[in-house]
Amino acid sequence: MDRFDAMRVFIRIVERQSFTKAAEDLGLPRSSVTEAVKALEARLGVRLLTRTTRHVSPTLDGEAYYRRCLSLISDLEDAESAFAGVKPSGLVRIDVHGTQARHFLLPGLPRFLETYPGLRLHLGEAHQALDMVREGFDCILRAGTLADSSLICRRLAELNRGTFASPSYIERFGEPRTPDELERHRIIGLFAPDAAVVGPFVFVDHGKERRFTPPAVVTVTGPETNVACACLGLGLIQVPRYRVAPELASGQLVEVLSEYPPTPLPVHVLYSHTRQLSPRVRVVIEWMAEQFRIRA
Structure with missing residues (x-):
């Protein structure tokens, strides 16, 4: 596993507060996730994570390294996506109301995945308030008046x-x-x-x-x-x-x-202000906005 892949593993562990959940999200064996963190800690000479029986949390050094990793990975993905023919790839996790997903998003999903064959989507239906980053979602769709939040929001549609x-x-x-x-x-x-x-x-x-x-x-x-x-x-x-x-x-x-x-009922997409949008999340959000424009 190269250094950037190890950074991606570390980011997901911090956000999910779990080695097991991070491994599931990334489609990796748990042993590979554990070895990636050990290699990072050995290379940096510091302890990045504190492990308990219930969850995993970053140390002070780990929190600082997490922030730097977010920036570096975002810059890397932006640089790669700037070249013609390089399409975003990877997993994008979205929490969305099931009825909205079936009406607005699913009809256009086959064509979207044909356009971006390297992308994988996870559509969750929590139907409740959630800690987006901790639960591992890249963005969430919510209808109605939004409560005060530190999340960045973009209005996608107003439903009659x-x-x-x-x-x-x-x-x-x-x-x-x-x-x-x-x-x-x-x-x-x-x-x-x-x-x-x-x-x-x-x-x-x-x-x-x-x-x-x-x-x-x-x-x-x-x-x-x-x-x-x-x-x-x-x-x-x-x-x-x-x-x-x-x-x-x-x-x-x-x-x-x-x-x-x-x-009218407003519909927003929300994402965390603590991280820049990766190219794969950006194309998914733009696609969702288009689907609501077509069918709203």
């Missing part, structure tokens, strides 16, 4: 939303004509992954944003279950239009309160 109900619900409870009538209706309460309360319904009424949280007989955390409950007539839902396109086409759901559209 609507308010929907099943014909059976309307037959039983009537169709709301204005947002103020929602107090006499019920919703399917959807919890965001990192929220302790049900997300409100949001409308634009005469240019002003208004929020309502009608009573919920059923609360859910999954988007597919949210739509399925609405199709059963259990309540109103407010979701991006792409998510209910088949149900609208089949008549299982109809739109209500169309004169009071919800505010």
